Amino acid sequence: MIGNDQRDALTGLPGPGAMRERLTAWQAQAAQFRQVAHVHVMLISLGRIDAVNLAYGEDAGDGALVAVAERIMHFAEDEFAAGDWIAARVAGGSFMVAAREACSRERWQWLGEALADAVAHPISGAGDASTMRLWPRIALMRAMPGEGPQMVFDLLGDAIDDIRGRHGQRMVWSNGSVAPRGISSAQLEADLLAALDRDEIEIVFQPQFSLPDDCLVGAEALARWHHPMLGRIGASTLFGIAERADHVAQLSRHIAEKSFHAAAAWPQHLRLSLNVTPADLAAAGFASEMESMIELTGFSAQRTTLEITEHVLLGELERSAAMLNGLRGLGIRVALDDFGAGFCNFRYLKLLPLDYIKLDRAMVEGITETPTDRAVFRAMIAMAGALGLQTIAEGIETEDQRNWITAEGCDFYQGYFRAAPMSPAAFMQLAQSRSDLA
Numbered sequence: 001m002i003g004n005d006q007r008d009a010l011t012g013l014p015g016p017g018a019m020r021e022r023l024t025a026w027q028a029q030a031a032q033f034r035q036v037a038h039v040h041v042m043l044i045s046l047g048r049i050d051a052v053n054l055a056y057g058e059d060a061g062d063g064a065l066v067a068v069a070e071r072i073m074h075f076a077e078d079e080f081a082a083g084d085w086i087a088a089r090v091a092g093g094s095f096m097v098a099a100r101e102a103c104s105r106e107r108w109q110w111l112g113e114a115l116a117d118a119v120a121h122p123i124s125g126a127g128d129a130s131t132m133r134l135w136p137r138i139a140l141m142r143a144m145p146g147e148g149p150q151m152v153f154d155l156l157g158d159a160i161d162d163i164r165g166r167h168g169q170r171m172v173w174s175n176g177s178v179a180p181r182g183i184s185s186a187q188l189e190a191d192l193l194a195a196l197d198r199d200e201i202e203i204v205f206q207p208q209f210s211l212p213d214d215c216l217v218g219a220e221a222l223a224r225w226h227h228p229m230l231g232r233i234g235a236s237t238l239f240g241i242a243e244r245a246d247h248v249a250q251l252s253r254h255i256a257e258k259s260f261h262a263a264a265a266w267p268q269h270l271r272l273s274l275n276v277t278p279a280d281l282a283a284a285g286f287a288s289e290m291e292s293m294i295e296l297t298g299f300s301a302q303r304t305t306l307e308i309t310e311h312v313l314l315g316e317l318e319r320s321a322a323m324l325n326g327l328r329g330l331g332i333r334v335a336l337d338d339f340g341a342g343f344c345n346f347r348y349l350k351l352l353p354l355d356y357i358k359l360d361r362a363m364v365e366g367i368t369e370t371p372t373d374r375a376v377f378r379a380m381i382a383m384a385g386a387l388g389l390q391t392i393a394e395g396i397e398t399e400d401q402r403n404w405i406t407a408e409g410c411d412f413y414q415g416y417f418r419a420a421p422m423s424p425a426a427f428m429q430l431a432q433s434r435s436d437l438a
Helices: 014-032 049-056 058-079 105-120 149-163 184-198 235-242 247-264 279-280 286-298 316-329 348-352 370-387 399-407 424-433
Strands: 040-045 084-090 092-099 123-126 127-131 136-143 170-172 202-210 215-225 232-235 272-277 304-308 333-339 354-357 390-393
Touching: 014 084, 014 092, 014 149, 040 058, 040 149, 058 084, 058 092, 058 105, 058 235, 084 149, 084 215, 105 136, 105 170, 105 235, 127 390, 136 149, 136 272, 136 354, 149 170, 184 215, 184 235, 184 247, 184 279, 202 247, 202 333, 202 424, 215 247, 232 235, 235 247, 247 272, 247 424, 279 316, 286 316, 304 316, 316 333, 316 348, 354 370, 370 390, 399 424
Parallel strands: 136 170, 215 272, 272 304, 304 333, 333 354, 354 390
Antiparallel strands: 040 092, 040 136, 084 092, 123 127, 202 215, 215 232
């Protein structure tokens, strides 16, 4: 694990020193086994952060940086294999992402474009700024043998400096070239529709466990798409593509139906968690459609949890609350996802019909090392208890973290410490092998 002294105090991300160490370690491991390192790196520079500080104050600027850091983290978690990536804040408005994978030039550039889109989404609630946008510039490179961490930093920094004066250009390779995108947005959207028709969107399940007994209690359904040219595409980017093509509802329904069908064969005590999109809550018939899917697949509404994030709730909060109340009337439970990321709008806790709070991984990463992180975690558990809500901790990666959240009264957890996301067949095997089946 990355020590607290190597983390950025504002965002909680690793700092530049941790990034240098990771790049050095990857290259050394490859050299030891006489392999190609396959290290790809991108530098994300937020050109407007100084203007935000001047216009709205430093608190708003800090809040925006925290929001961007969370978006980068969730993007990387979605797109890369565990242990083979690192995201860091390397300067004031600059972030860096590195991944160790055999990645084509087209895929790395496409990932940069997708991350730029995610970062550029409106940020809500940053101080006096009701909504703001930050426009990133991104420099890309593949680290070749002999290009150590300092050279990587220098080459990417020079590339960013080179495009600052070029109006409208946000993406560049460290050699100054702008590679044509390997696939157009229109083609990618067409590929998604074809993949839906051919049932090529895969579902994986992230197991969830109760505390303190470590019993398997269910799983969160996640979507994956293995594109023939771009490789693995995670859920957040997948929904971004669907949003541009105006096919979010079709994708969301596809994922829900596949998940319900798989979960119908689970032992009766296991729950299914599904993520809800803005398009879902905006659709007048979403509740009735959800009820129909549950009846068709034979799964129980009482064993279903819908997970919603702050991004889903932006806009018509009262309408969302009414929709969720209707769903709870069916017996479905509701979880507020990624709490602790972004701006933690406590108004949601007052207005929404919630059963759970899912504490973002940022809330648990430092709890075994830092008194402040422990105090914040305890406060969240106490607040949830006062509101009659159960808590689910995300991103548990070590036994120390698991033991600590258990002692503090957390109810459930998920993370790589106990189980990574897995195929429906693997999850069924896990469920059948557990001695806690009741």
